[in-house]
Amino acid sequence: MAELFTVFNGVTLSLILLGSVVGIIFGAIPGLNATMAVALCLPFTYGMDSVNGISLLLALYFGGISGGLISAVLLRIPGTPGSLATVWDGGKMAENGEPGRALGIGITYSFIGNIFGIVCMALIAPQLANFASKFGPCEYFALMFFALTLISTLAEGDMTKALISGCAGLLVAMIGVAPMDNARRFTFGIPDLNNGFALISMMIGFFAITEVLDTVKDKQPEGYQKVKFEMKGLGFTVAEFVDQLGNMFRAALVGLGIGILPGIGATAANILAYVTCKSTSKHPERFGTGSMDGIIASETSNNACCGGTMIPLVALGIPGDAVTAIVLGGLMIHGIVPGPQMFVTNGDLINDMMIACTIASIIIFVLQMGAIHFFVKMLYIPKSILLSIVACLCIVGAYANNNRVFDIYAVLVFGALGFAFRRLKIPTAPFMLGFILENYCETYLRRGLATYGSIDQFFTRPISAIFIMIGIGSLVYRIYKNYKASKASVTV
Numbered sequence: 001m002a003e004l005f006t007v008f009n010g011v012t013l014s015l016i017l018l019g020s021v022v023g024i025i026f027g028a029i030p031g032l033n034a035t036m037a038v039a040l041c042l043p044f045t046y047g048m049d050s051v052n053g054i055s056l057l058l059a060l061y062f063g064g065i066s067g068g069l070i071s072a073v074l075l076r077i078p079g080t081p082g083s084l085a086t087v088w089d090g091g092k093m094a095e096n097g098e099p100g101r102a103l104g105i106g107i108t109y110s111f112i113g114n115i116f117g118i119v120c121m122a123l124i125a126p127q128l129a130n131f132a133s134k135f136g137p138c139e140y141f142a143l144m145f146f147a148l149t150l151i152s153t154l155a156e157g158d159m160t161k162a163l164i165s166g167c168a169g170l171l172v173a174m175i176g177v178a179p180m181d182n183a184r185r186f187t188f189g190i191p192d193l194n195n196g197f198a199l200i201s202m203m204i205g206f207f208a209i210t211e212v213l214d215t216v217k218d219k220q221p222e223g224y225q226k227v228k229f230e231m232k233g234l235g236f237t238v239a240e241f242v243d244q245l246g247n248m249f250r251a252a253l254v255g256l257g258i259g260i261l262p263g264i265g266a267t268a269a270n271i272l273a274y275v276t277c278k279s280t281s282k283h284p285e286r287f288g289t290g291s292m293d294g295i296i297a298s299e300t301s302n303n304a305c306c307g308g309t310m311i312p313l314v315a316l317g318i319p320g321d322a323v324t325a326i327v328l329g330g331l332m333i334h335g336i337v338p339g340p341q342m343f344v345t346n347g348d349l350i351n352d353m354m355i356a357c358t359i360a361s362i363i364i365f366v367l368q369m370g371a372i373h374f375f376v377k378m379l380y381i382p383k384s385i386l387l388s389i390v391a392c393l394c395i396v397g398a399y400a401n402n403n404r405v406f407d408i409y410a411v412l413v414f415g416a417l418g419f420a421f422r423r424l425k426i427p428t429a430p431f432m433l434g435f436i437l438e439n440y441c442e443t444y445l446r447r448g449l450a451t452y453g454s455i456d457q458f459f460t461r462p463i464s465a466i467f468i469m470i471g472i473g474s475l476v477y478r479i480y481k482n483y484k485a486s487k488a489s490v491t492v
Contacts, residue, residue: 006051006348007355015048015056016356020363023063028071030208030390031200031397033080034064038326050334050349055356057330061323062114062360065266065306066368069106069299074099074378075390077207081199082266082302084432085274087207089287089294096290099376104235105292106299107368109248113300114361116252117259117307122354125311126343135261137447138458142467143261144441147268148434149471150275159478162430165421169434172197179443180450192406197414199267200401202435205414206421206428208394212387213419234369236292247293248300250277255301259308264440265321266302266309271433273301279474307357314338314350 006012019041026037037060045053068083069090076091078084086106093102135143148166175186176196187193236244251273258269277297278287287294309320317339319325331338336346343350378386398407421428448458459465 007055007352007359012052012055012356013359015052016059016360017363019056019059020063020360020367023060023065024067024070024364024367026060027064027067027083028079029393029397030071030075030077030079031204031394031400033068033200034061034082035322035326036400037061037064038323042326042330045330046333050331050336051352051356053330053334054327054349054353055360057327058353058356059360059363061327062303062306062357063364064323065302066107066110066114066364068302069110070103070368070375071390073102073106074375075208075386076211077390077394078203080266081203082270082305083298084203084267085270085298085429086295088274088429089289089291089298092288092290093292093295094379098290099379100372101235102290102295103372103375104233104369105295107365107372108234108236109296110299110303110368111361111365112248113252113255113303114306114364115358116300117256117304117310118354118357118361119307120256120304121307121310121314121357125315131260135463136461137444137451138461138464139467140261141441141444141448141458142464142471144437144444146467146471146474147272147275147437148441149475150272150279150433161424161426165426165428166430166434169431169436170438172202172431173435173438174442179439180446192404195402197410198398198401198407199436201398201407201410202414202432204394204398205411205416206418206432208387208391209411209415210418210422212391213415214422240292244292244296247277247281247296250280251297251300252304255304256308258301259305259320260311262312262316262318262320265323266305267436268440269305269308270298270302271429271436273297275433310353310357314342314353317342 022041023034023037026032027034038057041056041060045056048056064080065082068078068080069086071077071079072083072086073090073094076087076095078087090102090106093099148170173196175193177183177194178185184194254273254276255266255269258264258272259266274287274294274297277293278284281287281293283293287297305321309324312318312320313324313328315338317328317337319328328338336342336349395408395411398411399405401407418428420426421431449455451457457464458468
């Protein structure tokens with residue numbers, strides 16, 4: 001019980017509360033993110049003891065990931081990359097006149113995802129970490145390949161346009177220095193292109209700037225019309241909760257699984273969970289229409305990923321994503337070396353971390369649910385004013401991400417591209433999936449070839465072979481299904 005009293009004191013609880021609030025703010029503002037929040041606050045932990053410092057960083061992390069849903073729902077602009085998929089149904093539900101319900105669902109399942117990840121971290125961290133350690137470049141490549149084949153699932157009625165969008169995302173992601181050999185590709189002698197395009201720039205352009213351009217083009221009415229805050233309970237009934245159990249667990253497992261694989265993180269988990277839940281759903285047609293199915297898939301997964309990323313950190317000493325890499329730095333500042341021996345030498349600290357994560361999750365849930373009325377009131381602000389403010393914040397956030405003026409230009413380019421996609425009715429989701437996964441896919445392919453010298457290992461190693469075959473089978477099935485549908489429509 002000693003660890004309980006270590007966390008349950010005024011100073012630690014105050015720091016967790018502070019971290020949760022700041023994290024939510026950073027998550028809710030497009031252009032800022034959890035990584036930035038944790039990085040900025042890391043120096044303040046130098047003079048703290050280990051429990052207080054790590055508790056603050058973890059609260060910032062969890063708050064930042066959860067806070068991204070606020071702008072994703074209300075503005076159709078993801079506050080963090082981990083909330084990309086929330087836009088597709090959360091934003092649509094708000095547009096349909098149910099912003100309170102969308103926020104209630106997102107906040108609740110964000111909390112459930114957090115608790116699921118923490119419980120798994122507590123119960124099976126060593127076992128899951130050992131399983132993840134068996135993944136080599138072949139297995140990682142196969143997993144990314146399987147994810148790429150799910151582009152067809154994101155087609156909005158036209159698979160051809162979805163494939164064009166996905167290939168465009170892959171092509172744009174290839175701009176810059178290639179992994180492994182550092183060869184420059186498609187840079188055209190422009191030094192700023194050596195590092196490629198930042199995910200933040202792409203996200204801000206495709207969502208924020210596109211929304212601004214679309215509003216100006218169509219002269220949309222000021223704000224949402226007849227928006228009323230009508231929400232019973234948490235935004236859903238007991239029957240709906242029971243009906244969504246399968247969807248919730250699938251999303252949580254995908255988020256957890258991606259989290260324990262080092263170096264991937266909530267962004268990929270968010271989109272992969274969405275497409276997985278859509279492809280396995282009995283009602284895939286609901287996704288993208290403003291249903292709770294998509295919100296649950298997105299918010300459960302990205303928050304379950306938080307607990308997942310902590311597992312390789314404490315069990316293997318390997319950070320699961322960029323945020324936990326900073327948390328690793330915080331641990332080492334205090335003389336703590338994560339890894340298998342941490343369970344023996346610093347077992348109490350691991351318990352403190354899990355308790356701090358749980359308290360932060362509860363605080364975040366209470367704060368966000370209590371502020372829903374305030375959040376919804378933002379929709380009464382005229383769009384011309386609201387989107388102008390958001391656009392300015394996005395530009396500042398894009399610049400602050402890498403301190404490059406080039407990123408501002410990139411935001412404008414992606415904004416114009418997103419506007420063109422919307423006018424041509426080309427789905428943007430496949431583009432984002434291709435853009436996010438290309439670097440992972442190429443990196444692990446090259447590492448596998450460099451390690452084993454041939455492509456044979458990709459098909460002879462059991463785990464990688466299974467993922468590749470499932471991916472190919474999924475793609476063939478979608479093409480066949482689309483062909484039958486198009487043939488039937490021609491016949492009619």
